[in-house]
Amino acid sequence: MPRRDKVLVANGQGFWGDSILGPVRLVREGPLHYLTLDYLAEVTMSIMQKLKSRDPAAGYATDFVRMVERVLPEAKAKGVRIIANAGGVNPQACREALAQVVKKLGVGGVRIAVVEGDDILADLPGLLAGGEALRNMDDGRELAEVLGRVSSANVYIGARPIVEALAQDADIVVTGRATDPSLVVAPLMHEFGWSFDDHDKLAAATVAGHIVECGAQCTGGNYVSWRDVPDMARIGYPVVEAAADGSFVVTKHEGTGGLVNVETVSSQLVYEMGDPRRYLTPDCVADFSSIRLEQEGPDRVRVSGIRGAAPTPTYKVSISYHDGYKAVGQLTIAGPDAVAKARLCAEIVFARAAMDGAVFAEEERLVELVGTNVCHAGIAAAPAEPAEVVLRIGAKGPDRKKIDRLGMEIVPLVTSGPPGVTGFAGGRPKATDIVSYWPALIAKEKVTTRVSVEEVK
Numbered sequence: 001m002p003r004r005d006k007v008l009v010a011n012g013q014g015f016w017g018d019s020i021l022g023p024v025r026l027v028r029e030g031p032l033h034y035l036t037l038d039y040l041a042e043v044t045m046s047i048m049q050k051l052k053s054r055d056p057a058a059g060y061a062t063d064f065v066r067m068v069e070r071v072l073p074e075a076k077a078k079g080v081r082i083i084a085n086a087g088g089v090n091p092q093a094c095r096e097a098l099a100q101v102v103k104k105l106g107v108g109g110v111r112i113a114v115v116e117g118d119d120i121l122a123d124l125p126g127l128l129a130g131g132e133a134l135r136n137m138d139d140g141r142e143l144a145e146v147l148g149r150v151s152s153a154n155v156y157i158g159a160r161p162i163v164e165a166l167a168q169d170a171d172i173v174v175t176g177r178a179t180d181p182s183l184v185v186a187p188l189m190h191e192f193g194w195s196f197d198d199h200d201k202l203a204a205a206t207v208a209g210h211i212v213e214c215g216a217q218c219t220g221g222n223y224v225s226w227r228d229v230p231d232m233a234r235i236g237y238p239v240v241e242a243a244a245d246g247s248f249v250v251t252k253h254e255g256t257g258g259l260v261n262v263e264t265v266s267s268q269l270v271y272e273m274g275d276p277r278r279y280l281t282p283d284c285v286a287d288f289s290s291i292r293l294e295q296e297g298p299d300r301v302r303v304s305g306i307r308g309a310a311p312t313p314t315y316k317v318s319i320s321y322h323d324g325y326k327a328v329g330q331l332t333i334a335g336p337d338a339v340a341k342a343r344l345c346a347e348i349v350f351a352r353a354a355m356d357g358a359v360f361a362e363e364e365r366l367v368e369l370v371g372t373n374v375c376h377a378g379i380a381a382a383p384a385e386p387a388e389v390v391l392r393i394g395a396k397g398p399d400r401k402k403i404d405r406l407g408m409e410i411v412p413l414v415t416s417g418p419p420g421v422t423g424f425a426g427g428r429p430k431a432t433d434i435v436s437y438w439p440a441l442i443a444k445e446k447v448t449t450r451v452s453v454e455e456v457k
Contacts, residue, residue: 002244004033007191009184009208010239013037013084014215016044016061020070022215022237027071027080030253032239033191035075036183037084038213039064045177046320046435048088049121049152059090060174065097068172069105076107076171083162083183087174089119089152094174095454102456110456113170115161117449118177120317120442121153127446134317134440143440149322151435155442156316158282160196161449162186168453177318181209184240185283192244196283203286203308204246206279211250211268211303212238218268219252220259231257236299247304249296260299280316282444285309314441323436325403328366328394329410332423335387341418342369342391348417349393349409358405360395368392390423396434403431 010032012023016039023035039061052059064086075082087094091114102110120127124147127134134143143150154177163186165173173186185205188194194201211218219238220229229235236256242248250265252258269288273279276288285308292305333342346367350360368374371389373382395406407429413421 002192004191005243007034007188007242008032008239009034009036009187009212009242010237011036011038011184011212011215012237013039014213014217015039015041016063018215020063020067023067024070025256026237026239026253027075027078029256030239032078032080034187035080035082036187036212037064037067037082037086038180038183039084039086040088040177042318042437043320043435045089045152045154045318048090049320052090057090057093057096060088060094060097061086062097065094065101068098069101072101072105072107072110076110081166081171081173081187083173083175083187085175085178085183087114087176089154089176091116091174091176098172098174099454099456108457111169111171111453112456113165113168113173113451113453115157115165115173115175115178115449115451117161117447118155118157118175119153120155120447121150124150124153127442132442132446134319134442137439137441143319143438146321146438150438151320151322153317153319155447156282156318157447157449158182158311159186159189160283161451163189164451165453166190168451170453179281180213181206181281182283184209184212188242199284199308199310200306201246201308202284204248204303204306205242206281206284206286206308207269207288207291207303207306208240208242208248208250210271210279211265212240214268214271216258217271218250218260218265220257220264223259223264223267225263229257229259233257246306247302250301250303251299258299260301262293262295262301265293265301265303280312282311282315284311313444315444315447317440317442319438319440320435321438323434324396324398325400325431326394326396326434327403327407327429327431328392329407329426329429330390330392330423331410331413331421333389333391334420334422335385338386338389338420339369339372341420342389343367345391345413345417345421346393348413349406352409353406356405358402360397360402360406364395364397366392366394366396394429400431407431
């Protein structure tokens with residue numbers, strides 16, 4: 001039997017760096033049962049792995065711990081349970097940091113669960129030796145080609161271990177690289193008693209998770225009709241009101257800013273979309289073409305009719321690897337003749353670097369003139385003669401010293417280039433690692449997840 005007739009699940013973070021006011025206001029400004037928070041993107045895992053290599057106690061989303069400190073007393077009092085993939089590559093360290101917050105606040109009786117098993121970086125040599133090629137899904141290459149340069153490898157795990165954690169009465173669930181929708185799928189499975197064979201209902205929960213995974217992007221943020229969005233400063237983050245039959249309403253707390261209508265929800269539905277009839281997750285395959293949207297009332301969109309199918313036998317793996325170095329600097333070039341002067345500045349930088357042995361091929365160079373429609377090239381006409389442009393200039397390649405040498409030639413343009421060069425206040429651009437993405441598939445039986453729950457008193 002369902003635990004509740006209606007379950008309220010909200011998402012308060014669309015990425016690591018989203019506003020802390022999102023989750024804080026979700027807890028404070030209206031009713032809620034579950035607060036989910038999505039912190040991870042592909043490159044984020046590599047950044048966290050680098051942080052952990054420098055400090056064994058690092059490698060998770062520190063913003064999450066600060067947020068929990070702000071909301072925990074009220075969340076505990078209201079019975080709001082928190083689910084986040086903030087553990088990154090070090091969920092145990094994240095739990096320890098949370099435990100310190102619980103003790104500091106004197107809340108007590110908080111059960112913190114950790115879901116592990118997604119991080120397979122140390123397992124890669126054995127997996128390759130055992131026949132898992134982990135081929136690049138884009139070009140078919142075998143991972144062995146770049147194994148020595150891999151910096152992170154994380155499986156997109158699903159809802160199953162999160163459901164297990166909730167069944168053990170966890171107040172806070174911390175995962176590593178769980179899929180974004182699974183953070184919402186798990187509490188709905190737990191509350192309504194759905195099985196992993198309830199493919200239509202899991203697909204509905206997946207769609208709900210997909211709609212809210214980017215936070216306010218479905219409540220008026222990043223919306224093409226932005227003039228119609230009221231009080232965007234106080235934009236409300238999304239709340240899903242879910243029913244046991246798989247239908248749900250997308251809404252936001254009463255009195256908050258923003259906008260929820262069929263168009264804002266539809267805009268988010270097509271975000272990061274491949275085949276709409278086969279949206280693949282570890283939990284199911286969702287048919288997005290079956291979705292039915294209906295404006296139920298002000299800031300309320302009903303979603304129903306969703307069909308699903310059994311999941312694939314594989315997990316997706318997000319692998320990052322070192323792929324050389326890059327550096328980018330910028331200058332503001334004021335008119336008249338701003339475009340011509342900016343192009344000359346770029347020619348000068350590369351020519352002077354070449355005089356000192358740092359030669360860059362065309363494919364290694366970056367030259368952008370912001371203000372000449374670089375964002376919408378080929379769509380809208382560029383202004384004939386802008387009063388000013390921003391020159392973004394940089395390069396990439398395998399030689400760090402060569403990249404750094406280029407960076408030394410940008411600031412001298414202020415006194416040895418054409419007139420009107422200004423806006424250089426960031427120092428010389430330094431070479432930084434290029435982190436490339438390697439998507440792959442792995443058989444599910446090769447991955448074992450683990451759940452541990454501890455109560456902090």
